[in-house]
Amino acid sequence: MPDATGLELLAGELRDADPDCVLDTLYFRDKARIAIRPDRVREVLQFLRGKGFTFLASVHGLDYYPEEPRLGVQYELLNMHDVDRITVTLRVPIDAPEVPSVTPDWPTANHQEREIFDMFGVIFTGHPDLRRILMPEDYEGHPQRRDFPIGGEPVLFTHQQAHGVDYTVGVDRIHPGSRTPS
């Protein structure tokens, strides 16, 4: 792991190259994290690749509701040679959730950025194929956001359609089996 000093040295080098790209550094539970400006993500990741972090292990999104800026994207980088890990984090506001895509540099980010787009609505500019990946194409909303309600996904069965029965059981109509007999 880059220890707390190593993290500050890395952040210092990043600041030398671009004075306002690093927003914050955090050393938490023996793990280095570096918070950056969203529009510099490609440059920062390329810089860290030059430092030996050549493997992008994971990209994941999260929602800091109700804090602002709400949406976060995190990149887990791995240095296989020295067995080091570092997390690059960034946060974007919900009304302009745009982050440059790193897929051109790191092909592994393709599916993972699509998942973050699907689940949180972060738009990765420059992504070659930004579509929903887990939810249906015509789905509305981004279900992993913290203010997205749970429950009530309607399920349509053919027999209900044939008999013209409402299929939204559980949303606004109680299932007959769960009614208490009078």
Added chain:
Amino acid sequence: MSSVSEYRQSEQAVDVAEAGGIVAQTLTEWGGDEELLTINLGPHHPATHGVLRLLTTLEGEVIRDIKPIIGYVHTGIEKTAEQKSYWKVIPVIERMDYLAYYFNAMAYCGAVETLLELEVPKRAQYLRVIHLELCRIMSHMVWLGTSALDVGAMSLLFYCFRERDNILDLFEMSSGQRMHTRYIQVGGVMEDIPKGFEEKCRAFCKRMPKAADDFNALLTRNEIFLNRMRNVTPLDEKTLLELGVTGPLLRAAGNPWDLRKAQPYSSYDDFDFKIPVGTKGDNWDRYAVRWAEIYESVKIIEQALDGLPEGPHIADDRKVVLPPRHELATSMEALIHHFKLVTEGFRVPPGEVYYPIEGPRGEYGCFVRSDGSSKPARVHMRDPSFVNLQALAPMVRDSYLADLIATLAMLDPILGGIDR
């Protein structure tokens, strides 16, 4: 009524081919002679190992492009986990990759323990290792049986599932469940292993290498199997690393990356084992690496049973771990702790943690964000099947359709983990 038919209509109106230009994007300047044909493989095809749909563009019998379409078994487990207190998340998270339930639970519990700065007793670490390695063999047995079935070797499925059942018997002994055992807890494991478990486990460890010898003899002397494995769909190490591929697929290409050695967790550095690697990264290497891993896992289990230390099977932190059952009748404090843990759960200090472990398919990394309450604010599993699936297209491009089936079998995707 009207809403029903409207829904059907809107469903029919979705043109998958036009929704983002799925079909054969890379082929816009196709210069070949033959006409291209785009077909669906799946979602309900037995050789897709789950509900996976592959939009395949063929020129004759040769694959020119392939697009995996996933999400058919998406169940929103990560969303569900945010609604539950920390210890209640374990059962749902085990159902992500349904052949590697111990690994899912281990990655999640490891992340929570890191946030809590909780020390896991040595005996619990060894018990975890025993069950993780048993689970790895179990997962490889399902992989081997179904893969052999895909290439036409029917009988191996029954032999593999016989060995798998022996492992499930062991799981049933230690936890009462055969699948999704919920055995690994935050702080340790649920219960100590019962009397008779060790003998049964040792008997299994004695038999398993012989069984693996038999499986290998059945396959490697078989010309059909060899022809479908050797030099089929190789992919080099550099491309695999760019695509984020980990686990046996990466080791088959010659990169000995294994988190059990590189970043030992749960006392893996106490054990003596080797990491099988391949040379070419073709289907044969993918098969051989997993097959050789079975022997190494058996070795780890035997060493863990030999060196199993005495001591508690779970951490002694009453704010996190349930008190022992017998204390409830005599200690008021234990009763209060039990009540608080069961109703509210424990609170975890705020922070974000990513905890990676080595599973049967690669790196299972669990990301947990805590906001200080008794429910996680975000749980994300970096599932290796989800990332490894991206390597399918570069592997099978310009090879025969029949090789796709063999390659997909060697890729070993678990759709429960991909869709989560």
